[in-house]
Amino acid sequence: MSEAEVVVRFEVEGGVGVITVDNPPVNALGPGVREGIIDAVERGVADPNVTAMVLIGAGRSFIAGADIRQFGKPRPMPARRSTDVLDDSTKPIVAAIHGYALGGGLEHALSCNYRIAVASAKVGLPEVLIGILPGGGGTQRLPRLIGPKAAMDMIVSGRHVPAEEAETLGIIDAIVDDKDLRKEAIRFAKSVAAKRPLPRVRDRTDRIAEAKTDPGMFEAMRKSIARKARNQKAPYHCIACVEAAATQPFEEGLKTERRLFSELENSDEAKALRYAFFAEREVAKIPDAPKDLKPARIRTAAVIGAGTMGGGIAMSFADFGIPVKVLEVSREALDKGLQRVRDNYAISVKRGSLAQAEMDRRLPLIQPVGSYDAIADCDVVIEAVFENLDVKKEVFAKLDATMKRGAPLLTNSSALDIDQIAAVTKRPQDVAGAHFFAPANVMKLLEVVKGSKTSMQTIATAMKMGRDIGKVSAVAGTCDGFVANRSRAPFITEMMLMLEEGALPEQIDKVMVDFGYPMGPFAVNDLSGLDVSYMTRKRRAAADPNYRKLHVPDRLVEMGRKGQKTGAGWYRYEKGDRTPHPDEVVKSVIADVAREFGIEQRSFTGEEILRRLLCASVNEACKILEEGKACRASDIDVMWLHGFGFPRYRGGLMYWADTIGARAICDQILSWHERYGARWKPADLLCEIAANGASFREAKPKRAL
Ligand code: 3HC
Numbered sequence: 001m002s003e004a005e006v007v008v009r010f011e012v013e014g015g016v017g018v019i020t021v022d023n024p025p026v027n028a029l030g031p032g033v034r035e036g037i038i039d040a041v042e043r044g045v046a047d048p049n050v051t052a053m054v055l056i057g058a059g060r061s062f063i064a065g066a067d068i069r070q071f072g073k074p075r076p077m078p079a080r081r082s083t084d085v086l087d088d089s090t091k092p093i094v095a096a097i098h099g100y101a102l103g104g105g106l107e108h109a110l111s112c113n114y115r116i117a118v119a120s121a122k123v124g125l126p127e128v129l130i131g132i133l134p135g136g137g138g139t140q141r142l143p144r145l146i147g148p149k150a151a152m153d154m155i156v157s158g159r160h161v162p163a164e165e166a167e168t169l170g171i172i173d174a175i176v177d178d179k180d181l182r183k184e185a186i187r188f189a190k191s192v193a194a195k196r197p198l199p200r201v202r203d204r205t206d207r208i209a210e211a212k213t214d215p216g217m218f219e220a221m222r223k224s225i226a227r228k229a230r231n232q233k234a235p236y237h238c239i240a241c242v243e244a245a246a247t248q249p250f251e252e253g254l255k256t257e258r259r260l261f262s263e264l265e266n267s268d269e270a271k272a273l274r275y276a277f278f279a280e281r282e283v284a285k286i287p288d289a290p291k292d293l294k295p296a297r298i299r300t301a302a303v304i305g306a307g308t309m310g311g312g313i314a315m316s317f318a319d320f321g322i323p324v325k326v327l328e329v330s331r332e333a334l335d336k337g338l339q340r341v342r343d344n345y346a347i348s349v350k351r352g353s354l355a356q357a358e359m360d361r362r363l364p365l366i367q368p369v370g371s372y373d374a375i376a377d378c379d380v381v382i383e384a385v386f387e388n389l390d391v392k393k394e395v396f397a398k399l400d401a402t403m404k405r406g407a408p409l410l411t412n413s414s415a416l417d418i419d420q421i422a423a424v425t426k427r428p429q430d431v432a433g434a435h436f437f438a439p440a441n442v443m444k445l446l447e448v449v450k451g452s453k454t455s456m457q458t459i460a461t462a463m464k465m466g467r468d469i470g471k472v473s474a475v476a477g478t479c480d481g482f483v484a485n486r487s488r489a490p491f492i493t494e495m496m497l498m499l500e501e502g503a504l505p506e507q508i509d510k511v512m513v514d515f516g517y518p519m520g521p522f523a524v525n526d527l528s529g530l531d532v533s534y535m536t537r538k539r540r541a542a543a544d545p546n547y548r549k550l551h552v553p554d555r556l557v558e559m560g561r562k563g564q565k566t567g568a569g570w571y572r573y574e575k576g577d578r579t580p581h582p583d584e585v586v587k588s589v590i591a592d593v594a595r596e597f598g599i600e601q602r603s604f605t606g607e608e609i610l611r612r613l614l615c616a617s618v619n620e621a622c623k624i625l626e627e628g629k630a631c632r633a634s635d636i637d638v639m640w641l642h643g644f645g646f647p648r649y650r651g652g653l654m655y656w657a658d659t660i661g662a663r664a665i666c667d668q669i670l671s672w673h674e675r676y677g678a679r680w681k682p683a684d685l686l687c688e689i690a691a692n693g694a695s696f697r698e699a700k701p702k703r704a705l
Contacts, residue, residue: 008036009058010043016189017044017053017091018182026064027057029104034082037108041085041093052189053089055112056096056182057105062121065103068130068274072266083137086111087200092192096185097121098178102160106171107136110145113198115171116188117163118178123171126158130277131234131270131649135261139241140202140253146170147207148246149214152221155238170207202250211246218243231516232269232649237261268659272651275697276641279634279652283474286463287631288704289456295464296406296457302327302375303382304395306337306368309412310384312440315341318365319441320469325369325378334368341366344441372402380465382434384412392416393424400425408458408465410434414485415536418451418478428453432462435482436471437643438528445643446471450705451478472642477629477705484639487624487653490616492533493679495521496550498612499590502601505570506582511606512613516647521613522570523580524645526563530556530570548679551593556586611660615668618657618696622683628703633696654696666690 007023007030019040021027037055044053057063086093086108095101095109097117106123109115117123125134125142133139134155143151146169154161166172176184211217221239229235237260244256264270286293299322303314306328317324328334345363348354375381381403383395392411399409409431411421422428433449446466450459459475466473476483495508509520519527534557541547556569563569564578571580594601621636630636637652650656657665666686673680689699 007032008040010040012044012047012050013186014190015049015051015193016186017047017050018186019044019053019055020058021056021063022058024059026061026100027059027105028064028067029108030067030070033063034078037082038080038085041082041089044093045090050091051193052091053093054096054182054185054189055086055093055108056185057099059099061099061105062095062097062101063105063108064100065105065126066136068277071130071132071274072271081136083107083111087202089113089198092189092195092198094185094189094192096181096188097123097163097172098181100124100160103127103134103138104136107134107138107141110138110141110171110201113200114173114188114192116174116176116185117166117172118181119163119175120178121163121166122160123163123166124158124160125155126160128156128234128238129158129273131232131267131273132264133234133238133241133257133261135257137202137254137257139238139257140245140250142171143208143242143245144204144250145201145207147210148242149210149217151245152217152239152242155242156221156225156235208246211243218246231647233267234264234269237264269649272649272655275634275651275655276637276648279638280472280641282632283472283635283638284463284467286456286459286475289460293456293460295460296379296408298322298379298461298465298468300324300378301380301382301465302378303384304375304399305384305386306334306340307384307386308340309436309438309440311337311341311344312438312442313382313384313412313436314366315344315362315441316436316469316471318362321365322469323365323367325367325375327369327372327375329370331370334370338366338368372398376402377404378407380408380410380461382410382412384436387413387416389416389420392421396421396431397424400427406430408432408461410462412436415481418449418454422451422453429455430458432458433476433478433482434462434466435476435484437484443643444470444472445484445639446473447476447482447484447639447643448473449476449478449482472638474635474639475631475705477627479624479627479629483624483630483636484643486629487617487621487636487639488644490620490679491613492521493548493550494612494616496553497548498604498609499552500594500597500599501604502594503604503609504582504590505586506580507604508609508613509580511609514606515610516650518645525553526569526571526573526580529563529565531562546678551597552590555589555593559585559589561585611668612672614653614656615665615672616680617653618665619669619680619683619686621653622685622689622696622699625699625701626683626685628701628705630701631705632701633699637697651697654699657696662686662690662694662696665696 009020011018023030023033044050093112094114095112098121101109101123125138127134150169163175167175218239225235241257244253301317301322301324303310303326306326314324314326345359349356349359385391385395411433414435418433422431432454435447437443437445448462463473505522509522512520530553541549561568564573567573572583624630633654637654640646640653641648669680669682
């Protein structure tokens with residue numbers, strides 16, 4: 001039996017040829033699938049007993065797209081494209097969609113004559129998210145079906161469109177009962193079997209005529225994405241292809257699509273985005289987890305503390321339909337916290353990003369409570385009280401006494417030792433960290449922190465809980481700052497110290513925004529508040545006589561400049577406006593510090609600023625791997641993408657380091673070690689990677705977690 005026959009089946013049922021793609025897990029168009037489809041269509045066309053055909057997927061999805069693992073590798077050019085063969089069929093073909101029809105999957109559906117779907121199905125052309133464009137005719141067929149404007153919106157955003165919306169747009173002809181899609185599809189196929197001419201998307205001209213009445217739409221789209229899509233080619237190439245669909249004959253448009261596709265396939269951004277795609281799937285896997293490990297399902301949650309963090313965590317559960325109790329012993333604090341949650345939802349409604357009905361559905365899921373007894377039955381509890389070990393220990397002793405057996409007891413601490421917190425309970429195996437990033441209902445990263453006694457079961461449940469509330473969960477080992485913040489801390493130190501040497505906040509911010517961050521690190525610090533890390537620095541300075549003080553931010557905080565909330569921080573802000581304005585006061589504080597400490601002044605290039613910030617973190621990331629606190633180097637990259645706004649099309653911190661090269665990074669760090677001393681001492685692992693010509697992103701931890 002050939003490979004093609006294994007991944008695609010063809011059966012005739014009641015005069016309808018059913019082509020079933022069966023390539024688990026998601027029916028990607030891997031080896032043999034396209035050939036199998038061609039073969040099946042040819043059999044259906046040749047068989048006099050077949051009057052119509054159905055294209056359907058086995059398992060959980062229709063077809064999730066091309067096999068992403070094949071990109072960047074040499075592939076034989078097929079003699080015929082399966083989409084053309086579907087198009088050319090002399091008998092009607094119905095695509096029957098469940099799960100996902102994405103990328104090449106939707107392109108195949110668009111080459112069928114009809115499309116039906118179950119209500120839970122989603123369709124989309126998400127190629128742009130991996131740095132390419134729909135290369136199977138999607139950029140030419142979709143605009144012909146739904147108009148260039150709607151097509152551009154889908155192709156440039158890459159979003160998944162639910163079946164109902166897809167029906168309204170005209171992508172789906174009918175939504176059918178999801179109990180037996182195959183049966184429904186056969187019924188539909190029989191009902192259209194005799195209809196002629198066969199409707200073909202490629203022949204449609206009515207919808208692309210829209211571009212004639214609004215020829216400026218392509219330029220307007222380019223302008224609207226300019227900020228978000230800076231440094232990237234794929235979104236612009238997507239627009240160019242849709243423009244070609246509106247202005248060129250179908251075959252010419254296809255040629256344009258192919259040409260632009262091949263420009264993108266091996267581009268740096270496509271390689272980095274493919275890496276990010278697979279790194280995000282790897283991060284979900286817990287190394288050494290037993291095969292039969294089954295995470296518990298979280299039906300109800302509890303949050304201790306109704307502060308900004310606690311409220312944000314509660315919203316994260318409510319946003320995904322999970323009832324959550326919020327515990328505060330003080331009535332006043334509870335009321336204040338719940339009011340903040342209401343206000344946050346109301347702002348989203350006002351901005352138009354949330355429907356009022358959705359707010360009304362979510363709010364009642366958040367239930368304020370005043371006693372530990374009231375949360376005893378919850379499936380999980382997340383403590384989000386003041387960041388102080390003694391306070392947290394007190395809370396965990398109470399949780400130990402009240403919570404039902406087996407419920408994970410999680411702390412949202414951002415730095416404290418999980419083992420010390422677990423030690424006050426009689427069930428340290430159930431205790432772990434669940435480190436959310438602020439604002440907790442917005443930021444995607446969830447660091448699940450393993451203490452030395454935390455069980456695999458607790459980790460697995462916490463990871464699954466994260467996924468269920470839309471987070472990207474990553475496992476970290478317990479150490480000061482865990483993995484994400486610890487790897488970023490040297491970046492923060494260096495950005496402050498460069499000021500003392502002559503750089504300015506606006507200069508550093510510009511370099512990082514040009515690199516691809518949505519905001520510069522100083523502007524971000526103004527948003528989160530300069531006072532947040534002030535106390536930590538004071539604590540560290542008191543504990544360690546060699547601690548290198550950061551005088552500039554300390555002085556700004558002492559002057560009352562705590563960021564946007566006080567109208568001034570690294571920048572000054574006009575009332576009611578969030579635009580940062582460079583400030584002479586900051587300049588003079590920097591100059592004072594430099595003078596007082598006799599720090600030599602010099603100028604910085606953008607390249608030096610970028611390297612200094614990122615190299616400092618690469619070095620720390622290597623130490624983290626050495627100590628076995630992260631499971632994989634690529635996990636650190638995922639944390640940077642989802643915790644700190646690192647530009648996705650640059651892959652992540654370690655991926656970026658590989659683009660510079662291990663030898664160059666190591667030499668750079670050695671020279672700064674010589675110049676600045678101990679804080680730049682290169683990690684042993686970093687030297688090893690450089691000596692072996694190895695890669696950062698594939699570096700393995702030296703110890704198990
Ligand atoms: N190619 C190769 N592998 C794929 C894949 C693809 N297109 N889509 C998913 N997989 C793999 C994943 O790597 C994962 O493998 P693993 O178990 O070994 O880690 C497995 O399938 C399951 O994937 P998820 O964990 O992501 O499963 P979910 O159920 O959470 O999500 C999904 C399903 C929404 C389909 C998601 O996997 C996804 O978004 N996939 C990518 C879709 C995509 O980008 N399609 C376009 C491809 S490019 C294209 O089609 C070009 C064409 O125009 C020529």
